[in-house]
Every structure is written in C-alpha cells, then in structure tokens.
Amino acid sequence: METQSSNIFDHDVMNLFQQISRIPRDSGSEKAISDWIRDWAQERSIEVEQDDIWDLILRKPASAGYEDHAPLLLQAHIDMVCEKDSSSNHDFAKDPIELKLDGDWIVSESGTTLGADDGIGVAAALAVLDDDTLPHPPLEVVFTVQEETTFAGAETVDISGCKAKRMINLDHADERELIVGSCGGTGVEFTMPLQRKSEVPAGKQGFRIHLTGLTGGHSGEDIHRGRGNAISLLLRILEDPRVQTVSISGGTNRLAIPREAEAIVLADSEETLRACAAEYKAIFRKEYSGAAPDLDILTEPAEAGAPITEASFDKLAAAYRLYPNGIVQMNGSFEGLVESSDNIGIISTENDTLTLTSEVRGAYQSTVDDIVRSIEALAAMTGAGVSYFNGYVPWEYAADSRLRAIATETFAEMNEGAQMKQIALHAGLECGFFAEKQPGIDLISIGPDCQFFHSPKERVSASSVMRFYEFLKAILRKC
Ligand SMILES: [Zn+2]
The missing domain is CATH 3.30.70.360 (Alpha-Beta Plaits)
Incomplete structure (x- = not known):
C-alpha cells in the first residue's frame, strides 16, 4: 500500500501548487506566472482576461443544474514574499522552489519562503476550475498581483465586467477561522x-x-x-x-x-x-x-x-x-x-x-x-x-451575510458540530478593495493551516489543505 507521503503531490491542489512553485513570482514580477495561468486556462477553453499589470480574471459557467444560481467570485493573489536563509543560493528571478513533505508539513526544500501564501489559494481556485465533475454556480476567479507590497493588483483590477455579488477570498491561514472583516x-x-x-x-x-x-x-x-x-x-x-x-x-x-x-x-x-x-x-x-x-x-x-x-x-x-x-x-x-x-x-x-x-x-x-x-x-x-x-478602504463587518452562514453551517456539518471562529483583522486585506468596487458584496476569507509566513520557515499542513479543499467544494455545492 502506498503511503500518503508518496502521493501527496498527486492531490489536485498539491499538484497545481507544485507546478506554480516552479515559476518565479516575486511581487512586481508576476508576468511569468500570469502567462502560465493564462495558457493553462486557454488549453482548457476557460475564458481568461489579463490586464497590463498581469492581474487575471477567469470565468467558468455553472455546472448542470446550477445555471440559475447567483455567480460567485473566488479570489487569491499570485505574488509571494521572497525571503531565503543566508545559506541559500536560490535565485528568485529564475529558480523553481522545490517542495518537500516534513511530517504533515509542506516546506520549501530550497531554503526559501514556501509561497503557500497565497499559492495554495491560487491552486485551490485552479483545481475547482479544472474539475468538470464539481457542482458549482457560475464562477468568476480573480487573481491579483503585488498583494505583499502595494495592493496594486486588488486596487487596479477591473471587475466591472464581473457579475458576482458574493466572494470567497482564499488567503487566510487557519482552517478553523472565518475572516469576516479587515481594517482600512x-x-x-x-x-x-x-x-x-x-x-x-x-x-x-x-x-x-x-x-x-x-x-x-x-x-x-x-x-x-x-x-x-x-x-x-x-x-x-x-x-x-x-x-x-x-x-x-x-x-x-x-x-x-x-x-x-x-x-x-x-x-x-x-x-x-x-x-x-x-x-x-x-x-x-x-x-x-x-x-x-x-x-x-x-x-x-x-x-x-x-x-x-x-x-x-x-x-x-x-x-x-x-x-x-x-x-x-x-x-x-x-x-x-x-x-x-x-x-x-x-x-x-x-x-x-x-x-x-x-x-x-x-x-x-x-x-x-x-x-x-x-x-x-x-x-x-x-x-x-x-x-x-x-x-x-476597510472591509466593514456586515451584520448579515448569507455566505458566512453557508460557510459556518458547512464547517459544523463536516466537523461534528464545531463552530468556526469568526475573526475581523486590525490589518488590511485585498477584500477591502473588492468591497469598495462592488458595494454590498457578501465576502468571506478562508484558508488552510499555514505558519511562519514571509520567512524561510513558512509551512502549510498537507492534511489541512485537503480538508480546506473539501470544505471549499462543499460551500460551492451549496452556493
Ligand atoms: Zn497572502
């Protein structure tokens, strides 16, 4: 019998994350990863738009039976923080980041930041788009650039052509938490x-x-x-x-x-x-x-x-x-x-x-x-x-949120009644820009357990990525 460790990178999300990790994506230098995603979408006949700072918008029609459901926007950022150990000779401009499994943790083998922030969010959105068996509403997927430096991607991306009035940001780092607001x-x-x-x-x-x-x-x-x-x-x-x-x-x-x-x-x-x-x-x-x-x-x-x-x-x-x-x-x-x-x-x-x-x-x-x-x-x-x-701008906490209700109900069903912890941050998130562009948009932010961001110790839990992906698919089924 195969051990989990030998096939972890066969998992849809992990496999895509591994492919993304081979492409340099320092903040402000996102053309290569943006082009790779554009080509990936075109090969699958997924509608894709790219702007001149390399933000992307991808669209996929609803699955059968979901045609009359309201559209949903999934969002993640394609840049990453590039930090390395003093002993690492990794060149972030050209070298691939090699991943390895250490117990349940995925870490960089290159002595660098892992880029799970937010490569896992990007991979999860791509995995959803790549799976024609999933039930889901019409999907609009927005990938932004420069989240780690200036928020320029979230600020400039033109979502006026998007129809979704509800959005899931995939950039959080704790599977038991639901982000429900951020500051301006x-x-x-x-x-x-x-x-x-x-x-x-x-x-x-x-x-x-x-x-x-x-x-x-x-x-x-x-x-x-x-x-x-x-x-x-x-x-x-x-x-x-x-x-x-x-x-x-x-x-x-x-x-x-x-x-x-x-x-x-x-x-x-x-x-x-x-x-x-x-x-x-x-x-x-x-x-x-x-x-x-x-x-x-x-x-x-x-x-x-x-x-x-x-x-x-x-x-x-x-x-x-x-x-x-x-x-x-x-x-x-x-x-x-x-x-x-x-x-x-x-x-x-x-x-x-x-x-x-x-x-x-x-x-x-x-x-x-x-x-x-x-x-x-x-x-x-x-x-x-x-x-x-x-x-x-802040993402202001909304007293009522249908998406928040779906997420918390789904989490409780999947976790023996456990309640997600609802958290607002005293820090800025890209979500604020979407709240400003689409007033009244229903927003949540979720993600798998990830630790030590922005440092070469950055790591993401492999089992948590799998549970997070099942959670995301279960939410889509109810949307
Ligand atoms: Zn992030």
Missing part, C-alpha cells in the same frame, strides 16, 4: 516648524541619548500588546529639565511600532545626564518588565549645535502628546479586537521641522475619518501641516 487606513505626515536658539548656551555639553531594546511589531496587529513606543519613551526623558533637545530621530517605518529612538541633547555634564538616564531606565524597565526586559538607555558625548527653544520644544512635546498614538478604541463587536488605532512610526526634526509619520487604522471608514479629524484639529491649533498617502 491611511498614512499621515504631520509637519510643524521649530525655532532654534542662535547658539549653544554657555556651560552646556553635547550628548547622544539612545533608547533601545523594545520589541516593536506590526503597527496594527501588535498595537494592543503593550510593547511601548520608543519615541514616546524618549520624549519623556527629553521633557526633563536637565536636558535641552537639539534633535530627535526615531523609528524606521510607520507600519512598525518603533523599537529605537535617539536624540542629540545638551546637559551640564556627563554625570548629570547619566543620572537622568538611569532614573528613566529604572522607571521604564518597571513599566515594561514583561514586554521589554532588555530596554536600555545609552548615553555618550556627541557633537551638538544650538538647541530648540524652550517654547518651541514645549509645543513639540504637546503636539506629540495630543497626537492620537496607540489604541484609539476597542471593537465592541469582537472581544479583544482593536477597532481603531494610530501608530507614530517615525519622528524627525530635520530642517528645523518636526515631522511625525503615522498609520491610522479603523474597522470602518468613518472611524478612520474620525481619527483624521482629531489630527486636523491638532494641526489647526498648532499651525502644523498634514498630508495623507497610501489610503486603503
């Missing part, structure tokens, strides 16, 4: 002029203060974990009367909670500054004993020019303190879920201008707009400028 957001840049003294006050020496050792994390999904913002902690030191601030810089990306920040300051002596740093280190280590036990405040002599005036620094500190930063509101519909937040990810005082760069997120466009109004009010009071960039 916008990048914000807040700029305020600073005044500087004409010279270094007599008797002052220059130093660098470096605050380090925080854990950081994703500006949305980790914002509730109490990990602390390095910029906020540094500012508390700079407000101390023993210190005069010359410049501040901290954070590298508005989408990450800042782990480090530093300032150039003036103080009476190295002893004074060291004593000051030690006091704050003791306070912060107490506050963050769980989240940042290695928190440290380092000081060293440094070149320093004239400081920011006291009045201008007070205004800077007040603006920072009043700027929405961290959790704004928890979500009353989902226990423990953040509804809206803002993350000051970068601070700079270059060119005598305070610049704060943040990422606002909300489960509803109206709550994103509400935080933006707070920032606008602060800017009006302080004479600051505000600009917005990279905005994206």
Whole structure:
C-alpha cells in the first residue's frame, strides 16, 4: 500500500501548487506566472482576461443544474514574499522552489519562503476550475498581483465586467477561522516648524541619548500588546529639565511600532545626564518588565549645535502628546479586537521641522475619518501641516451575510458540530478593495493551516489543505 507521503503531490491542489512553485513570482514580477495561468486556462477553453499589470480574471459557467444560481467570485493573489536563509543560493528571478513533505508539513526544500501564501489559494481556485465533475454556480476567479507590497493588483483590477455579488477570498491561514472583516487606513505626515536658539548656551555639553531594546511589531496587529513606543519613551526623558533637545530621530517605518529612538541633547555634564538616564531606565524597565526586559538607555558625548527653544520644544512635546498614538478604541463587536488605532512610526526634526509619520487604522471608514479629524484639529491649533498617502478602504463587518452562514453551517456539518471562529483583522486585506468596487458584496476569507509566513520557515499542513479543499467544494455545492 502506498503511503500518503508518496502521493501527496498527486492531490489536485498539491499538484497545481507544485507546478506554480516552479515559476518565479516575486511581487512586481508576476508576468511569468500570469502567462502560465493564462495558457493553462486557454488549453482548457476557460475564458481568461489579463490586464497590463498581469492581474487575471477567469470565468467558468455553472455546472448542470446550477445555471440559475447567483455567480460567485473566488479570489487569491499570485505574488509571494521572497525571503531565503543566508545559506541559500536560490535565485528568485529564475529558480523553481522545490517542495518537500516534513511530517504533515509542506516546506520549501530550497531554503526559501514556501509561497503557500497565497499559492495554495491560487491552486485551490485552479483545481475547482479544472474539475468538470464539481457542482458549482457560475464562477468568476480573480487573481491579483503585488498583494505583499502595494495592493496594486486588488486596487487596479477591473471587475466591472464581473457579475458576482458574493466572494470567497482564499488567503487566510487557519482552517478553523472565518475572516469576516479587515481594517482600512491611511498614512499621515504631520509637519510643524521649530525655532532654534542662535547658539549653544554657555556651560552646556553635547550628548547622544539612545533608547533601545523594545520589541516593536506590526503597527496594527501588535498595537494592543503593550510593547511601548520608543519615541514616546524618549520624549519623556527629553521633557526633563536637565536636558535641552537639539534633535530627535526615531523609528524606521510607520507600519512598525518603533523599537529605537535617539536624540542629540545638551546637559551640564556627563554625570548629570547619566543620572537622568538611569532614573528613566529604572522607571521604564518597571513599566515594561514583561514586554521589554532588555530596554536600555545609552548615553555618550556627541557633537551638538544650538538647541530648540524652550517654547518651541514645549509645543513639540504637546503636539506629540495630543497626537492620537496607540489604541484609539476597542471593537465592541469582537472581544479583544482593536477597532481603531494610530501608530507614530517615525519622528524627525530635520530642517528645523518636526515631522511625525503615522498609520491610522479603523474597522470602518468613518472611524478612520474620525481619527483624521482629531489630527486636523491638532494641526489647526498648532499651525502644523498634514498630508495623507497610501489610503486603503476597510472591509466593514456586515451584520448579515448569507455566505458566512453557508460557510459556518458547512464547517459544523463536516466537523461534528464545531463552530468556526469568526475573526475581523486590525490589518488590511485585498477584500477591502473588492468591497469598495462592488458595494454590498457578501465576502468571506478562508484558508488552510499555514505558519511562519514571509520567512524561510513558512509551512502549510498537507492534511489541512485537503480538508480546506473539501470544505471549499462543499460551500460551492451549496452556493
Ligand atoms: Zn497572502
């Protein structure tokens, strides 16, 4: 008798995933995989459209008896994150990713990300299209590009020719979970002029203060974990009367909670500054004993020019303190879920201008707009400028969803009454763009158990892929 491991890649979804894995598909370089799927569809007389950034739309008529059912859209992204071990000499521009089975886990044999995110979603949709024995409604399948970088595919793909008012996104990573909403957001840049003294006050020496050792994390999904913002902690030191601030810089990306920040300051002596740093280190280590036990405040002599005036620094500190930063509101519909937040990810005082760069997120466009109004009010009071960039729309949770009901009923039937966990994310998904293009669209997101995304340890459970595919087929039968 053959073992499961020897024939796992004969499974419809696994076989297609293996074929996809041989084709490079870094975000922004999707032409080869897009062409391969186009040719695959044409060989099977499946209608296919390709746009000029290589998004694809495929269509298959309903199976016999389902002709009068409402159409359904299946969606997945064809790009992947390309990360590899330092020891791997894999070339993502041309080398195939070889798959291997390790227990129940499929992993890359090439020391690279596996690309199950979202190659498994793509393979599952293709397997559905390839099986003429499946009962299903009219199908529209949309494959997008650049999900991992800019959402450019989901943003640009033209679905005005699609008829479906219900959609299953195949990009989730836990077979027991049903995603039912995702947040929207916008990048914000807040700029305020600073005044500087004409010279270094007599008797002052220059130093660098470096605050380090925080854990950081994703500006949305980790914002509730109490990990602390390095910029906020540094500012508390700079407000101390023993210190005069010359410049501040901290954070590298508005989408990450800042782990480090530093300032150039003036103080009476190295002893004074060291004593000051030690006091704050003791306070912060107490506050963050769980989240940042290695928190440290380092000081060293440094070149320093004239400081920011006291009045201008007070205004800077007040603006920072009043700027929405961290959790704004928890979500009353989902226990423990953040509804809206803002993350000051970068601070700079270059060119005598305070610049704060943040990422606002909300489960509803109206709550994103509400935080933006707070920032606008602060800017009006302080004479600051505000600009917005990279905005994206939320997939708002819908109280009623027929598709959600079908999915949860089907899951319970297949799993001895077990209930799927319904989850909304405090992060953006491609689904938001589809919700915007097709107002009122009924949406869910599902997928098999997959772990360690975006890292060379990425792995997907083979048995979960099979259960996920049976689940998807059972939903199609009921649609
Ligand atoms: Zn994905």
